[in-house]
Amino acid sequence: MAVGPATLSEMFPVDGIRLGVASAGIKKPGRKDVVVIEVCEGASVAGVFTKNAFCAAPVVLSKQHIVSGSNRYLLTNTGNANAGTGKQGMIDAQACCEALAVLTGVSAQDVLPFSTGVIGEKLPVDKIKTALPDALSNLGDDTWALAAEGIMTTDTRPKGVSVQFQYEGKTITLSGISKGSGMIMPNMATMLGYVATDAAVNPDVLQSLLSQAADKSFNRITVDGDTSTNDSCILIATGKSGLQVDEDPALLEQFTQALESVMLELALAIVKDGEGATKLVTIQVETAASQKEALDTAYTVAHSPLVKTALFASDPNWGRILAAVGRAGIENLVLDDLKIYLDDVCLVENGGRADSYTEEAGQAVMNQENILIRICLNRGGVSETVWTTDLSHDYVTINADYRS
Amino acid sequence: MAVGPATLSEMFPVDGIRLGVASAGIKKPGRKDVVVIEVCEGASVAGVFTKNAFCAAPVVLSKQHIVSGSNRYLLTNTGNANAGTGKQGMIDAQACCEALAVLTGVSAQDVLPFSTGVIGEKLPVDKIKTALPDALSNLGDDTWALAAEGIMTTDTRPKGVSVQFQYEGKTITLSGISKGSGMIMPNMATMLGYVATDAAVNPDVLQSLLSQAADKSFNRITVDGDTSTNDSCILIATGKSGLQVDEDPALLEQFTQALESVMLELALAIVKDGEGATKLVTIQVETAASQKEALDTAYTVAHSPLVKTALFASDPNWGRILAAVGRAGIENLVLDDLKIYLDDVCLVENGGRADSYTEEAGQAVMNQENILIRICLNRGGVSETVWTTDLSHDYVTINADYRS
Structure with missing residues (x-):
C-alpha cells in the first residue's frame, strides 16, 4: 500500500550531471541494482549521513571521500547494505570505488559509494564490478527516472522531484531522487537521497543549505522510529547555469525555498510509500x-x-x-x-x-x-x-x- | 494469544484482607467489574503510580488519600478509566469513595479509588454505587481469584501470585493480583497491581520496598512503549502474622526476596498476556x-x-x-x-x-x-x-x- 498517486513528475536534466543504471544481479536477476551518477569537474558536493552509531562501510568511506571539486562519481548498489560487515566491508566498498575509478580515469578517492539492502551479508564486489561498464555506457542526462527506479529496494514506486525557476533571464534547475520505504529498515538500509542543481554554490554554503533543508524534511519523517545504518543524502551544485547563488541574497532566498520544497517533497514521497502506509x-x-x-x-x-x-x-x-x-x-x-x-x-x-x-x-x-x-x-x-x-x-x- | 499456561496458581488468604466483587454493568452487562478490597485497621499501605503527566482522576485522588494506618478500602472499577475527564472526573471519583465510606462507616479519605477502561467517558457513578452493597456482601478472604478476574479488561486470563515462607515457626504470606494486557493501552488504562502480606512493616520501609521491587518488575516491562494514565500498584502489610520485618535483617532479606519474586511474576504475567503476544x-x-x-x-x-x-x-x-x-x-x-x-x-x-x-x-x-x-x-x-x-x-x- 501507499498514499496518493504513484506518478513520477517530469525530471529536468541538470547540466553537469549524467546518470547510468545496470543490472548486477545482486539480489534478483535482471533487476536494475547499480546506479552511477557522474558529476562534472569542479562541482560543489555536500552530504548528510545517518547518526546511527553503527555506520555502514560505504557511509564511513563516503564521509572520508567527500570533497567539493574533486568528487566525480556516486556509485550506488541495492540488494546489499554492506553494513555490519566489519573490516571486510571497508575493503569491499573501497574495491568498488577503485574499480569505477580505473574505468573512468579518476582516483578512487573521487568516488562516493552507497549501498542499500540486506545487512550483514558480504558485498558481492565482483558482480558490481562486472556491471560497471554497462552503467557507464548508458550514462545520460535524461535518465533521472531510470536512476530513481535503480535505487529502489522495497519501495513500491520511484521517487523524484524536479523544479525550475527563472532568475535574471536564466533558468536554475533542481532535480532529485530518493528511496526508502520505512524511515528505516535497518535490514534494507532505508533512505538515500540525491539532489543536483546547475546553480553555483560555494561548498560551505551548500553544506549549510543541505543541513538546514534536511532538518526540515528528511530529518522530520518517521515510519517506525528506526534509523538506518546507511541513510545518506547528497547535494551537488554543478554551477553550469552560471548563477552564483551565495553572492546574491535575493537569489539565495529563492534557491533555498526551491531546495527546501524539493527536499520536503522527496522526504514525503518516502513517508507516503512507508511500509504498509494507508495514511x-x-x-x-x-x-x-x-x-x-x-x-x-x-x-x-x-x-x-x-x-x-x-x-x-x-x-x-x-x-x-x-x-x-x-x-x-x-x-x-x-x-x-x-x-x-x-x-x-x-x-x-x-x-x-x-x-x-x-x-x-x-x-x-x-x-x-x-x-x-x-x-x-x-x-x-x-x-x-x-x-x-x-x-x-x-x-x-x-x-x-x-x-x- | 498469550504466552505460557493460563492457570492461576493457588491463592493463599492474607489475614486482614477481604475481597468482594460485583457487577455494575459499566461496559458489559453481567461482567464482574467492581472489586472492593477491605483492609484491616492499622495496616501499612504503600503505592507507586503512573509517571504519565496526565494522571487519571482516581490516581490523583489515591495519591491524596494514601495514608498508612487509615486506608480501609481499595475500590476498583473496570470498563471506564475516568481519565481525560477534567474536573468532573475528580468529582465522580470522590463520589464513589464517599458512597463506599457511607456504607462501611469510614471516611471517604480512607478509600483509595482505581479505574481502568475507556478514556474520556464520564464515570457511571450511579451504576458503581448500586453495585457496592453486593460487593460488600460477598467480602471474603478466599476470593483472591475472583478479584483477579474482576479487575480484568482486555486481559485474556486472570493474574495472581501467592507465596508463603516460614520464619521462626511462623508463616508469612504474600498474595497479589495484577491486570494489564499491554504495558499500556491509554484507552484501557492498563496496569493495576495489588499485593498484600500479613507481615508487619513500617510504612516508610514498605514504601521503599515497593519502589525497589517495582523498579525490578512493573517498571521493567513494556509491550508497546506506551505508559498509561492509570497505572497503579499498591502494597499492603496487615501485620497480622505478628512478624515485624523491618526490625530483623535476616527476615527483611527473606521478605524482600519473596516480595520481589511475587512482583516480578505478576509483571511477567502482564507481558505474557500482552496484546497479540506470541513470545x-x-x-x-x-x-x-x-x-x-x-x-x-x-x-x-x-x-x-x-x-x-x-x-x-x-x-x-x-x-x-x-x-x-x-x-x-x-x-x-x-x-x-x-x-x-x-x-x-x-x-x-x-x-x-x-x-x-x-x-x-x-x-x-x-x-x-x-x-x-x-x-x-x-x-x-x-x-x-x-x-x-x-x-x-x-x-x-x-x-x-x-x-x-
Whole structure:
C-alpha cells in the first residue's frame, strides 16, 4: 500500500550531471541494482549521513571521500547494505570505488559509494564490478527516472522531484531522487537521497543549505522510529547555469525555498510509500517552550503504536493521543492548557474532551488519507512538524516476512 | 494469544484482607467489574503510580488519600478509566469513595479509588454505587481469584501470585493480583497491581520496598512503549502474622526476596498476556557504563517495531537488533566492542556477524516461546533487564478494532 498517486513528475536534466543504471544481479536477476551518477569537474558536493552509531562501510568511506571539486562519481548498489560487515566491508566498498575509478580515469578517492539492502551479508564486489561498464555506457542526462527506479529496494514506486525557476533571464534547475520505504529498515538500509542543481554554490554554503533543508524534511519523517545504518543524502551544485547563488541574497532566498520544497517533497514521497502506509499523518506541535519539547512531543505521538493503529482504523481515539503527549517527558506539563486538534476539529481542551467535539466531526477527518494532528502546548513560541504513517497489518506482514 | 499456561496458581488468604466483587454493568452487562478490597485497621499501605503527566482522576485522588494506618478500602472499577475527564472526573471519583465510606462507616479519605477502561467517558457513578452493597456482601478472604478476574479488561486470563515462607515457626504470606494486557493501552488504562502480606512493616520501609521491587518488575516491562494514565500498584502489610520485618535483617532479606519474586511474576504475567503476544522476550544489557545507557539500549531494542516483527516471524534478524542498539543514543559506542547473543548463540562480535554463528543455531532459539536477547556493551559494570513481547498481526487487530 501507499498514499496518493504513484506518478513520477517530469525530471529536468541538470547540466553537469549524467546518470547510468545496470543490472548486477545482486539480489534478483535482471533487476536494475547499480546506479552511477557522474558529476562534472569542479562541482560543489555536500552530504548528510545517518547518526546511527553503527555506520555502514560505504557511509564511513563516503564521509572520508567527500570533497567539493574533486568528487566525480556516486556509485550506488541495492540488494546489499554492506553494513555490519566489519573490516571486510571497508575493503569491499573501497574495491568498488577503485574499480569505477580505473574505468573512468579518476582516483578512487573521487568516488562516493552507497549501498542499500540486506545487512550483514558480504558485498558481492565482483558482480558490481562486472556491471560497471554497462552503467557507464548508458550514462545520460535524461535518465533521472531510470536512476530513481535503480535505487529502489522495497519501495513500491520511484521517487523524484524536479523544479525550475527563472532568475535574471536564466533558468536554475533542481532535480532529485530518493528511496526508502520505512524511515528505516535497518535490514534494507532505508533512505538515500540525491539532489543536483546547475546553480553555483560555494561548498560551505551548500553544506549549510543541505543541513538546514534536511532538518526540515528528511530529518522530520518517521515510519517506525528506526534509523538506518546507511541513510545518506547528497547535494551537488554543478554551477553550469552560471548563477552564483551565495553572492546574491535575493537569489539565495529563492534557491533555498526551491531546495527546501524539493527536499520536503522527496522526504514525503518516502513517508507516503512507508511500509504498509494507508495514511500520511502530519504532526504539528505548536506553542512549545523549546525545539526539544516540540520534537519530543511530536515523535512520541508519531511513534506510539496505539496512536498509529488508531490511525489505521480511522478511529478518532483522542485518549491515545493525549496519553502519548503525557508520556513525552515534558516537565510540568499542564493538562488544562493543552489543546489537540484533528485538522480544525478540537478534540481536547480544559483537561478533557472538548465540549464542541462530536464523534462525527472527528470521524470525518480520520476517514481522510491525509490527516493533521495539531498539538498546542501553550508554553512558548516554538513549533515543529514531523510526518509519519499509520501502523497497518501490511507493516507487520512486510517486516515479518521480509527475509524469507 | 498469550504466552505460557493460563492457570492461576493457588491463592493463599492474607489475614486482614477481604475481597468482594460485583457487577455494575459499566461496559458489559453481567461482567464482574467492581472489586472492593477491605483492609484491616492499622495496616501499612504503600503505592507507586503512573509517571504519565496526565494522571487519571482516581490516581490523583489515591495519591491524596494514601495514608498508612487509615486506608480501609481499595475500590476498583473496570470498563471506564475516568481519565481525560477534567474536573468532573475528580468529582465522580470522590463520589464513589464517599458512597463506599457511607456504607462501611469510614471516611471517604480512607478509600483509595482505581479505574481502568475507556478514556474520556464520564464515570457511571450511579451504576458503581448500586453495585457496592453486593460487593460488600460477598467480602471474603478466599476470593483472591475472583478479584483477579474482576479487575480484568482486555486481559485474556486472570493474574495472581501467592507465596508463603516460614520464619521462626511462623508463616508469612504474600498474595497479589495484577491486570494489564499491554504495558499500556491509554484507552484501557492498563496496569493495576495489588499485593498484600500479613507481615508487619513500617510504612516508610514498605514504601521503599515497593519502589525497589517495582523498579525490578512493573517498571521493567513494556509491550508497546506506551505508559498509561492509570497505572497503579499498591502494597499492603496487615501485620497480622505478628512478624515485624523491618526490625530483623535476616527476615527483611527473606521478605524482600519473596516480595520481589511475587512482583516480578505478576509483571511477567502482564507481558505474557500482552496484546497479540506470541513470545516472552527478555532483553538483558550487560557491561554498560551507566544504568541510563543500559536502560536506553534495552528499551530501544524492546520498542523497535522491526525487532518486534522479526521476533514475531521467529527470524534471527540480528541486523535489526544491531541497528537498534546503534540508535540508542549512546555516546562513543564502539561497534567492535559489542557482542549480541540470542540465548547462548553469539550473533555479533568484532563489528559484524560472529564467525561461529550459523543460521540454524539462531533459528533454533527464535523458534522458542521464551527468548533472551543479551547485549554486552563492554563499557562498564552495569546490567539491566527488561521484558517485552513481539509485534504480531493480532496486536494491530486488537488495537485497530478496540473501540468498535
